[in-house]
Amino acid sequence: MAQQEAQNGRPESASAAVSFSALKPQLFVEAPKANDAVLFYKAAFGAEEVSRSLNPKRKAEHELPLILSAELKIAGSTVIVADVTDDPASPVKTGGNGVVLCLETSDVEGAIAKAVNAGAVAEGEVVEGEGACCGGRVGKVKDPYGFVWLICALGNKCGADVEA
């Protein structure tokens, strides 16, 4: 998957050969309802839970941990469900309209540069995005039509914390 990058050796655009390995719609649910949402998608659409990453921080010991990302398979496609937290550093905080599109790539900076070159606006810095997409580094762009795209490093934590 990650071996398509090096085909374009021409220097006119350093990011021309950026490639993406996956696109995953990510649904942000008002915390702490993401777990209920996962149950709903299983019942309503036959979703299968592939993996789940939990937020290790709890406000109180008795509270259930929030879901950073639950990866579901629906009709062969991957959908991510996440609790929206009030952590100002979280890339999932300002998910725009509740649905963002997560693109995985091995070249986060190159992909963001290419999107910005095409007319998107980068929002914030590339951060270590625990829970965003697959837990790796993540940046965010808003396209000229108002849609938010998360540009994520290839999922180095995918499936690490399965609690299906």
Added chain:
Amino acid sequence: MAQQEAQNGRPESASAAVSFSALKPQLFVEAPKANDAVLFYKAAFGAEEVSRSLNPKRKAEHELPLILSAELKIAGSTVIVADVTDDPASPVKTGGNGVVLCLETSDVEGAIAKAVNAGAVAEGEVVEGEGACCGGRVGKVKDPYGFVWLICALGNKCGADVEA
């Protein structure tokens, strides 16, 4: 793909065996900017246009027809881009937050009934949804977490009007 339906012969839930063949995020763009959006997604994310359905109705002869649905491939996934029109009968009019998730199935009514049974709210009737997803019959449900899902008949017009 469509042969998974008949496994559950138990009568307790007539729709228990509903299956889905595809999930496609659908992005609704303020008309007439969908064509620009397609060009942007090609430049920014390497999208490939698979097919395009145009609205045969124009307000004026000199205007370009609006895009009912342009099917793009990004990172192996399908994304639909559509102009939002002011046709009150159009299922794409009230797309909620601009991104809806389109699920294809051979049993539109069964799928809607199952989702409603799980807690979703059906919105409107099942209609002949020109352009919605793939041009076939389409219904709409809003899930308990605010997300809108289009439940579409298997795409009988997919790829019919390629103008890439």
